[in-house]
Amino acid sequence: QKVTVEVLDHLERLALVDFRDSEGVERLQKAIQFADQLHEVNTDGVEPMDSVLEDRCLYLREDDVTEGNCTKELLKNAREKVEEYFVAPPGNIPLPKLEERETFLQGS
Amino acid sequence: MAAAARGFGGVWCWVWQRGGGWCPAPAPRRQRAVSCNARGGAVLAGKSGLAPWVPVVGLEIHAQISSNSKLFSGSQVQFAAPPNSLVSFFDASLPGTLPVLNRRCVEAAVMTGLALNCSINKKSLFDRKHYFYADLPFPGQTILLMKFPFTEGKLRVDANVSVHHPGEPYGVRTEVKNINSIRFLAKAVDYEIQRQIEELENGGTILNETRAFDSKLGCTVPMRDKEGKQDYRFMPEPNLPPLILYDAKSLPANMNHQQVVNIDWIHERLPDLPSVKRAKLVEQYGILPEHSFTLLNEDGLTEFFENVVKQTQMKPKKVIGWILNDLLSYLKQHSLTVKESPVSPFLLADLLNLLEKKEISSTAAKQVLAELWKGEGKAPLEIVKEKELELIQDQKELEQICQAVIDGQENEVMAIKAGNQKVLNKLIGLVQRETQGRSNPVLVKQLLEKKLSE
Numbered sequence: 001q002k003v004t005v006e007v008l009d010h011l012e013r014l015a016l017v018d019f020r021d022s023e024g025v026e027r028l029q030k031a032i033q034f035a036d037q038l039h040e041v042n043t044d045g046v047e048p049m050d051s052v053l054e055d056r057c058l059y060l061r062e063d064d065v066t067e068g069n070c071t072k073e074l075l076k077n078a079r080e081k082v083e084e085y086f087v088a089p090p091g092n093i094p095l096p097k098l099e100e101r102e103t104f105l106q107g108s
Numbered sequence: 109m110a111a112a113a114r115g116f117g118g119v120w121c122w123v124w125q126r127g128g129g130w131c132p133a134p135a136p137r138r139q140r141a142v143s144c145n146a147r148g149g150a151v152l153a154g155k156s157g158l159a160p161w162v163p164v165v166g167l168e169i170h171a172q173i174s175s176n177s178k179l180f181s182g183s184q185v186q187f188a189a190p191p192n193s194l195v196s197f198f199d200a201s202l203p204g205t206l207p208v209l210n211r212r213c214v215e216a217a218v219m220t221g222l223a224l225n226c227s228i229n230k231k232s233l234f235d236r237k238h239y240f241y242a243d244l245p246f247p248g249q250t251i252l253l254m255k256f257p258f259t260e261g262k263l264r265v266d267a268n269v270s271v272h273h274p275g276e277p278y279g280v281r282t283e284v285k286n287i288n289s290i291r292f293l294a295k296a297v298d299y300e301i302q303r304q305i306e307e308l309e310n311g312g313t314i315l316n317e318t319r320a321f322d323s324k325l326g327c328t329v330p331m332r333d334k335e336g337k338q339d340y341r342f343m344p345e346p347n348l349p350p351l352i353l354y355d356a357k358s359l360p361a362n363m364n365h366q367q368v369v370n371i372d373w374i375h376e377r378l379p380d381l382p383s384v385k386r387a388k389l390v391e392q393y394g395i396l397p398e399h400s401f402t403l404l405n406e407d408g409l410t411e412f413f414e415n416v417v418k419q420t421q422m423k424p425k426k427v428i429g430w431i432l433n434d435l436l437s438y439l440k441q442h443s444l445t446v447k448e449s450p451v452s453p454f455l456l457a458d459l460l461n462l463l464e465k466k467e468i469s470s471t472a473a474k475q476v477l478a479e480l481w482k483g484e485g486k487a488p489l490e491i492v493k494e495k496e497l498e499l500i501q502d503q504k505e506l507e508q509i510c511q512a513v514i515d516g517q518e519n520e521v522m523a524i525k526a527g528n529q530k531v532l533n534k535l536i537g538l539v540q541r542e543t544q545g546r547s548n549p550v551l552v553k554q555l556l557e558k559k560l561s562e
Contacts, residue, residue, distance in 0.1 A: 014339040050233050053349035060367055063175050063212030066182030067196040074192055074200050084191045 003029060008105050009098045016095075021104050151274065152301070155309050159273045163301040164281075166268040167293075171258055173216045180207035206347050211369070218353065218374050220258050223381055228371050230353050234345035265293060269300040271308065279304070280314040284328050286321045296321040300328050385410075393417065393424035402432055408446035409436070415453035422464045430460060434477055450483030459488040471545050472497035499548050506539075506547060510555045513538045524560055532556060 008019060008028075019025050071084050080087035095101060152161045178185055181198040198205035221228050270281035284300055287293050299321075304314050319328040354360070356372040380388070386400035389410065395403075403410045413431045417424045435456065439449060459480065463473045472492070479491045492498055500506055513535055514521055523531045532553065539552045 050344055051346070051349055053346075056349040057367060058209060058349045058351050060211035060214065060369070061177075061182065061208045062366075063177050063210055064182060065177050065184040068181075068183035068194045068199070070196070071190075071192045074195060074197075084193070086192075 003032070005098075005105055009103075012103065012105070013095050019104055024104070152305065154305075158309060161271045161301075161305050162274050163269065163271045164278055165297055165301075166281075168266040168268060168283075169258060170264040170266070171220075172263075173213050175210060175212045175216065177210060179210050179213050182208075207345075209348065209351070211366075214351065214353075214369050215374060217258070218369060218371055219378060222371070222375055222378060224258065228353060230355075230358070232351040232353075234348040234351075235342050236345045238339075238341045267293060267297050267300070269297060269304065270314070271301060271304045279308075280316050282314065282316065282328075283318045284321050285318060285331065286323075288323065292321060292323050295323075295326050296328060299326060303328065393428070395425060395428045399428050399432060402436070406436065406446060412446050412449070412453050416457045416460065419454060419457035420460045420464065422460045427460060430456065434474070438481060451477070451480045455480055455488065462488055462492065466499060466548060467501075468492055468497050468499055469545060469548060472499070496544075496546070498546060500543055500546050506543075506551065507555055507559075509539055509542050509547070510535075510552065510559060513542065514556070514559055521560065532560075 003025070008025065011017060011028075012019065019028065075081050075084065075086070078086045098105065150163065152163065154160050173179070175185060177183060178194075178196075178199070181196045183194045183196040183199055186194060196205075198207065218228055265287055267284045267287060268281045269284060270279040272279040282300060282304070284296050287296050300319070307314060315330075318331045320331045321328050353369050353371055355370060359368065359370060382404055385404060386397065389395060389400040389403060390397055403413055409431065412435070413424075413428065416431065417427055420427065435449065435451065438444075439446065456477075459473060459476055462468050462476075463470060468476070475495065475497060476488050476491045479486065479495075480488065486494075517535060517538065520531045520534055524535075535556055536549055536552050539547055539556070540549065
């Protein structure tokens, strides 16, 4: 079962990954096949484990204010700041549609 | 929670939207016929000859818990605090920090679930949801609590809408955001149902998308999708064990009680729910159910009402009229809360007592109330004296005035004696005028009737 061009485009768009060439796609296929081996395990009647911490007790904190108010410290790590804001790069720019961008998948 | 929607609007016309682009807006023209199906849900007629439509609406209600500190950290919660002033190291996602759950939030959630008559899940799991924004150097994360009932506090609602033909599976749904009031909720839902029906009847498809409600234009528009498609990569939250809630039966023997949330303990401490409060008010005071709604919906109004009732001989059924019609409308007109009322329960009770003792008429009472609103601290009796509003108590004086009116209205008297009782009201009115409203209409009527029958 091959991975379709639609799915590959979807992955490139979501993960901002560039499959580059057929070898990249082949590697992906192999990775999926590898993971598919999980299906060979019979899990009938086995309760899924939600968390390795399932037999630990979840600690509940009292509703007191005990931290925060450390703006200066937090901003010490900021490369760029304006007043008390972190300055970040511009917002998300979605990838152009498949037909309009340069990708190995174009030829497929 | 899905509820059948009621929407019908007409055909939509196109309106130029601020910022460019055409946006459909409602034009009041033909309305779709709506009928109810066997389950009581609304069914909308299709374009002539086409199959009818069933809309399905789900409301996603977000409410902020009222707490001192945050859900997963000990940072303060405060509206409009300066930027980054409340952020702790965990909130800033610095490496090595871990979430710690706030007990008060858990209790609030349980309380709300109980108040809404939900069944409370004993075990809840946390999932992690990832957001990828270019302006965050690493994927943002949200920890979600799954299978857990609602919380109390600040409120927000998103509406999920789809349509389908009866008997067929549900259609593709859209999510509508930016709805800021119940009225807008109704408009947004109505619009979206219509939009989807028109789209489908014209051969189009509905995208599973998020739309924003534009309150000015009364329509929904696709939200500018800043990330394109989203893959949230849901996974079990590795840093939080499951949350277990207990009740009296399942309570472990030797556990630190600070670490235990006991559903039954919380249930016992729930205050009277509104439905119970309303029923009590109706039973205790003999007021109408709709009165009880208003009393409860206005902060402090029930207390005000009960305080007045305590201090006056007037029956609660009569008092409620003064509370809901006079007091409340004045407060609303001046945008005041009950607590800010210039007229206290004591003053109002004082006034109502004068009325009850028939020392003033109801019209006079309203005049006094108007004076009291000025908040000059005068007592009702003072105002009555100042404005000479007391009812004439001297029976002889009243009789004289009645006689004078009768003497002056020969035609009317003849009409009454001939059997036209309605004309009597005119005479009563004339007496009222003579006495400048200071006569008790019931008494005047009796006197006039007595004189006319002589």
